[in-house]
Amino acid sequence: MQIVFMNQLSKNSGESAEDFAQLWIGEEEGVWHLGWRDFGENPESADTIWYEGSSWNEMLGVYRHELAVKMGEGYRPLIDGVFHEETAVTGRNQEQLKLQYYSERHGNEAVYEELCAWRRKRSSLEHKAPYLLASNRLLRLLSAYLPQSLEELLQIPGVGEAKAEQYGPEILSVTSSAERSHSFPLSWVGKEIEEEPFASWLYKQKEIKYKKQLDRLRLRRQLLEGIADGCGLEELKERTQYSRREILEVVEELEKDGYIVDPLIQRELMDMPPGEQEAVWNAYMELGDLFLKPVLHKVYGEDAAPEGGLEMVYERLRLIRIRFRRENEGAGAIVEQI
Numbered sequence: 001m002q003i004v005f006m007n008q009l010s011k012n013s014g015e016s017a018e019d020f021a022q023l024w025i026g027e028e029e030g031v032w033h034l035g036w037r038d039f040g041e042n043p044e045s046a047d048t049i050w051y052e053g054s055s056w057n058e059m060l061g062v063y064r065h066e067l068a069v070k071m072g073e074g075y076r077p078l079i080d081g082v083f084h085e086e087t088a089v090t091g092r093n094q095e096q097l098k099l100q101y102y103s104e105r106h107g108n109e110a111v112y113e114e115l116c117a118w119r120r121k122r123s124s125l126e127h128k129a130p131y132l133l134a135s136n137r138l139l140r141l142l143s144a145y146l147p148q149s150l151e152e153l154l155q156i157p158g159v160g161e162a163k164a165e166q167y168g169p170e171i172l173s174v175t176s177s178a179e180r181s182h183s184f185p186l187s188w189v190g191k192e193i194e195e196e197p198f199a200s201w202l203y204k205q206k207e208i209k210y211k212k213q214l215d216r217l218r219l220r221r222q223l224l225e226g227i228a229d230g231c232g233l234e235e236l237k238e239r240t241q242y243s244r245r246e247i248l249e250v251v252e253e254l255e256k257d258g259y260i261v262d263p264l265i266q267r268e269l270m271d272m273p274p275g276e277q278e279a280v281w282n283a284y285m286e287l288g289d290l291f292l293k294p295v296l297h298k299v300y301g302e303d304a305a306p307e308g309g310l311e312m313v314y315e316r317l318r319l320i321r322i323r324f325r326r327e328n329e330g331a332g333a334i335v336e337q338i
Contacts, residue, residue, distance in 0.1 A: 001026040001027070001028040002027055003026045004025050004027055005024065006023070006024040006025075007023050007077050007078070008020060008023075008077070008078045009021050009022075009023060009075040009076060009077050009078065010075065010076060011074045011075045012074065020038075020039040021036060021037060021038045021070070022036070022037045022039070023067065023070075024037070024047075025059070025063070030054055031053065032051065032052070032053060032054065032055075033051070034050045034051040034062060034063055034066075035048060035049050035050060036048045036050060036070070051063070055221070061210065061213055061214040061217050064210040064213075064214075065207060065210035065211050065213075065214050068206040068207035068210055069203075069207050071200075071203040072200050072201075072203035072204045072206075072207055073200075074196075074200060097205075098193055099145075099157060099186060099189055100137060100140070100141065100157070101193060102192065103140045103141045103143070103145065104140055104144075107140050107143040107144040108143045108144065109143070111142070111143040111174060111178050112142075112143035114174050115134075115139045115142055115143060115171070115174055115175075116139060118170060118171070118174060119133050119134055122167070122170070133167070134158075134167075135158065138156070138157075138158040138159070141156050141157065141158065142171060142174075142175055143175070145180075145182070145184075145186060146176070146178050146180040147171075147172065147175050147176070147184070148172065148176040148180075149172070150172070152184045153168055153171065153172060153175075155184055155185060155186060220253070220254060222236075222239060222240050223236060223240070223247065223250055224254065224259060226240075227260075227263055228263075230263060230267070232264065232267045233247060233268055236264075244311075244315065248315060248319075251322070252318065255322045255325075256325075261322065264319075265319045265322060268315065268316070268319055269316060269320070272316055276299070277320060280295060280299055280316070280317060281320060281324060283295040283298040283299050284321065284324045286298070289321050289324055289325060292314060292317050292318065292321075295317055296310075296313065296314070296317060
């Protein structure tokens with residue numbers, strides 16, 4: 001096997017002792033090998049194989065994720081630069097990340113729970129997904145810094161003029177009732193943070209990000225293999241443990257990227273009458289493919305209760321839309337959140 005990349009990393013494990021490790025990538029007859037060797041207490045320790053396979057992209061995904069895990073544990077490369085360009089943060093972005101880091105360690109849990117309860121109630125009243133009102137990250141920030149005025153509320157990352165105007169009084173009714181020992185502006189936060197724990201936290205965020213990317217990459221591969229094997233949506237669901245809707249979202253991505261997904265479309269539309277398929281196609285021609293609901297209403301009526309249920313109909317609409325977009329490339333549509 002030919003080693004094409006190697007780097008050494010070290011980790012402080014005590015007052016003076018250090019653990020050393022090597023990260024390496026090798027190639028042999030078209031197969032990529034990615035591994036880690038720890039030279040800590042046992043210098044004869046064997047390699048831990050992180051990846052063996054023919055996909056460069058998947059190997060790279062595993063590399064990023066596993067390296068983020070190790071750097072989150074405190075390992076640092078002796079040859080600087082590896083991974084650095086993807087983790088370095090500066091300026092305003094760094095300030096906001098430090099605010100987030102501090103909030104995760106110093107939030108008021110009672111206030112956070114009260115804010116979550118407010119979000120549930122408000123999202124129910126407005127028929128919106130809770131995350132559209134406020135993310136968990138924003139609620140953590142609010143619970144840690146406890147703004148007491150609109151001016152202070154606007155200093156919290158994620159709160160803009162519109163959100164402050166619409167929800168500010170309700171949020172402040174929760175945050176201003178709690179005691180706080182700090183002040184605004186929040187320029188003091190950076191001085192309270194130790195750099196090494198903060199750096200490890202940043203790598204943990206990268207670990208989460210790369211894990212999602214790797215899972216998505218593996219799902220794409222599983223779906224392509226399943227489609228080639230003649231699987232339908234239900235079989236793909238059993239293979240991947242993802243929902244049918246999540247699978248369809250990735251199938252749309254695959255089609256957009258030029259992969260062949262027609263066998264799946266043909267299988268899923270076998271029981272759909274040709275006249276019904278034509279009606280859906282014509283609705284896309286008339287209304288465009290930006291949203292699914294107008295097409296549903298056009299074909300099935302505004303009080304649609306089609307046989308098989310709305311979920312199955314939406315699946316078919318999306319599958320036909322894949323074909324429609326392929327034949328009308330450049331329409332520039334997006335997937336409606338239903």
